[in-house]
Amino acid sequence: MNGTDSDRGRARRRLTLTDYLVRVPLGVLSMMFLALIAVPVMIYMTVLYYAVRWTGALFAGRRTQRAAGASREERVA
Numbered sequence: 001m002n003g004t005d006s007d008r009g010r011a012r013r014r015l016t017l018t019d020y021l022v023r024v025p026l027g028v029l030s031m032m033f034l035a036l037i038a039v040p041v042m043i044y045m046t047v048l049y050y051a052v053r054w055t056g057a058l059f060a061g062r063r064t065q066r067a068a069g070a071s072r073e074e075r076v077a
Contacts, residue, residue, distance in 0.1 A: 015024075
């Protein structure tokens with residue numbers, strides 16, 4: 001290529017006043033909204049993960065070992 005603006009990672013057109021006054025603030029607001037939604041979901045999923053691990057550890061002794069029983073059976077093909 002000849003080293004055009006698009007090859008160097010620059011924008012193809014200059015930003016207009018409308019872009020600066022409308023599109024940029026809307027983009028920033030949308031990113032803030034996504035972060036506002038994502039952070040509580042990450043916290044909730046982390047708490048849920050540890051709660052499931054904790055309850056699974058409480059009932060680990062009561063589970064039947066199906067995998068051990070299946071290994072004793074002979075396969076007939």
